[in-house]
Amino acid sequence: MIEDVIIIGAGPAGLTAGIYARSRKMSTLVLDAADAGGQLISLYPDKGIHNYPGFAEVQARKLSERLVAHAESMGCRILESFRVLRIEQGDGFFIVKGEDGEHMARSVIVAIGIGLFKPRKLGVPGEEEFHGRGMDYVLPEKDRLVDKKVVMIGGGNSALEMAIIADSVTDTTLIHRRDCFRADESVVESLDRSGVKRLLETKPVSINGEDKVESVTVDCNGELIEIPADVVIINIGTTPDLEDLKEWSLELDSEGLLKVEGDMRTSRPGIFACGDVVIYPGKYRQIVTACGEAATAANSAYKFVKKPYWA
């Protein structure tokens, strides 16, 4: 079967593109290398989102579940655990190839976000050794933190918000190497209202323990301090992995991001793109911008495939 559109990536951008494609009754297949939901489900499922219009606050997991349910209710078929490796050219259609098969479509929308991202590592002794034994990059569910001492490392929105979540059930310390946070002012205000202890201008030196994490040693203005800890979360960002994209014969910028025109077309006719993966002057990486670009990309794919009289 040749689909009208294949969407690569089931994060907010890909799912929104699917919703818009289906509103035009295009046959739509959404492929994702991991689980549908994108960064919301894989990087910050328990974090509150405060800037998605219509929701004063919504948990990332809930928003991603709603996006998936909405896309499916519109008739999108979502195939998880399908990592796209190549996009080959057929006669009037594309062949989207993965490790375990291929799918065909008259148009493609690339919505792979920051790719197969990995959490950024701190590079201190104990980080690898205790990974999964008290040390992690994602905050465990709140119930599993009760009566544990949590140390959060980082100074961005995510680190602060996860520290606030942890603090609602247990003793939590936030460590940041600078003298102020880079998080949004509204998030810093929430931190001020919480009971999270802070150590600024403080660098983690090592994560220590026997079988599991027992403490973190930090350098606080030249003085080494040992902080007791049962759970250490390193939350200092993610490293994008956009290697797959290099094989898709699309024009990229020097950072490996995908260049697009105003209608979200790429350098390859019939292939469109949206979300964190695209770059243009003033690009702002947020859910709402990803969704906006997705609506445009889906509309452009519709015009390309169906060639309506008004296009």
Ligand SMILES: Cc1cc2nc3c(=O)[nH]c(=O)nc-3n(C[C@H](O)[C@H](O)[C@H](O)COP(=O)(O)OP(=O)(O)OC[C@H]3O[C@@H](n4cnc5c(N)ncnc54)[C@H](O)[C@@H]3O)c2cc1C
């Ligand atoms: C910690 C953190 C907190 C954030 N908080 C907020 C917030 O509060 N508000 C806000 O608006 N934004 C927030 N963001 C930003 C927001 O998450 C992103 O802008 C948004 O997820 C971009 O959506 P996307 O669909 O473009 O990409 P993603 O969410 O990254 O989804 C891309 C999908 O593509 C899949 N994929 C990648 N490569 C392939 C491949 N080769 N084949 C198939 N599938 C592939 C991935 O598995 C993934 O599911 C936050 C980001 C982070 C890291």
